[in-house]
Amino acid sequence: xxxxxxxxxxxxxxxxxxMDFLTPQTVSAIIHPSKKNPAHSQNEISSMxxxxxxxxxxxxxxxxxxxxxxxxxxxxxxxxxxxxxAKAIIEEMAVCNVTGISFTAGEPLLFLNEIKHLIRLCSxxxxxxxxxxxxxxxxxxxxxxxxxxxLTQSGLSQLRxxxxxxxxxxxxxxxxVNAVSSCKKFGLDYFISFVTDFSKQDDAFEQFLRDNKFKFxxxxxxxxxxxxxFNRPRIFTDYxxxxxxxxxxxxxxxxxxxxxxxxxxxxxxxxxxxxxxxDHDIDALFQKKxxxxxxxxxxxxxxxxxxxxxxxxxxxxxKYRKCQLCEKLFNSTENLRTLENSVKSGVITWxx
Numbered sequence: 001x002x003x004x005x006x007x008x009x010x011x012x013x014x015x016x017x018x019m020d021f022l023t024p025q026t027v028s029a030i031i032h033p034s035k036k037n038p039a040h041s042q043n044e045i046s047s048m049x050x051x052x053x054x055x056x057x058x059x060x061x062x063x064x065x066x067x068x069x070x071x072x073x074x075x076x077x078x079x080x081x082x083x084x085x086a087k088a089i090i091e092e093m094a095v096c097n098v099t100g101i102s103f104t105a106g107e108p109l110l111f112l113n114e115i116k117h118l119i120r121l122c123s124x125x126x127x128x129x130x131x132x133x134x135x136x137x138x139x140x141x142x143x144x145x146x147x148x149x150x151l152t153q154s155g156l157s158q159l160r161x162x163x164x165x166x167x168x169x170x171x172x173x174x175x176x177v178n179a180v181s182s183c184k185k186f187g188l189d190y191f192i193s194f195v196t197d198f199s200k201q202d203d204a205f206e207q208f209l210r211d212n213k214f215k216f217x218x219x220x221x222x223x224x225x226x227x228x229x230f231n232r233p234r235i236f237t238d239y240x241x242x243x244x245x246x247x248x249x250x251x252x253x254x255x256x257x258x259x260x261x262x263x264x265x266x267x268x269x270x271x272x273x274x275x276x277x278x279d280h281d282i283d284a285l286f287q288k289k290x291x292x293x294x295x296x297x298x299x300x301x302x303x304x305x306x307x308x309x310x311x312x313x314x315x316x317x318x319k320y321r322k323c324q325l326c327e328k329l330f331n332s333t334e335n336l337r338t339l340e341n342s343v344k345s346g347v348i349t350w351x352x
Contacts, residue, residue: 090122131159159183
């Protein structure tokens with residue numbers, strides 16, 4: 001319930017978070033209604049809707065073994081969701097207003113016919129669908145055209161092609177050229193996920209993408225899974241807020257996590273674990289994520305301010321990458337307990 005301009009409005013805080021409507025100051029005002037509330041118009045409140053998107057781990061199976069794979073240690077390499085189970089879950093997701101599904105985990109297109117079934121189901125319900133792929137199938141132009149034509153006819157919304165110096169030890173760069181050419185030919189939206197540790201070693205790969213005028217976005221290497229022991233180049237940056245979109249992830253074993261990048265890595269606290277679909281329906285799992293004030297503060301307040309509140313020095317904070325800082329905060333039972341205890345009083349007010 002929010003009192004604004006003399007009007008009492010009933011609403012769900014999680015809806016505001018889902019639209020990035022809430023700032024930490026707004027949350028504080030809602031939690032402490034005796035304090036002066038920021039102004040909110042009735043139109044702003046009524047326009048809020050949940051935006052529910054999810055990374056859908058249909059199978060952990062992959063046909064290559066990249067040195068940097070963050071998912072390598074998450075699950076059994078042979079884990080796979082039964083097709084009928086996946087179809088039933090997507091039907092359930094459609095009912096609870098999921099608007100986007102990204103098929104990921106291992107290499108989804110190892111199970112092309114099954115993934116096409118799931119894409120068609122998404123299309124039937126108006127759900128935006130994406131497939132994340134290493135591009136192994138694009139070894140020549142004809143095979144690439146056949147694959148992209150198949151996916152387009154099934155109703156796929158977007159193809160996300162992984163690229164990095166680690167991927168390309170296993171997949172020829174020409175596969176990327178073929179895959180992008182096919183996407184353009186059949187009118188399928190695409191982008192290249194360029195995973196990098198921002199070292200000079202990656203400059204040649206980035207130049208290859210630029211020379212070919214591909215649409216690509218650099219994605220920071222996550223130092224988990226097989227990359228956990230990698231040397232970490234020094235960070236040269238200012239004092240970023242370290243916000244995170246926190247898209248949830250559903251594993252092949254039906255475990256759901258609040259963040260697709262965190263997964264099972266938070267072994268001390270299990271902070272991002274929401275539960276298993278065998279024990280909870282999809283809507284309940286989404287609601288658990290949406291109603292968590294700490295999850296939402298990661299999205300709106302950022303990890304930097306939370307670390308500062310805990311007593312991390314500024315000179316220390318700037319040395320951490322975002323996911324590493326997140327682990328420092330939330331994979332520590334002591335830090336997590338402090339943040340949980342202060343969520344309605346201390347940390348929520350640690351803003352400008």
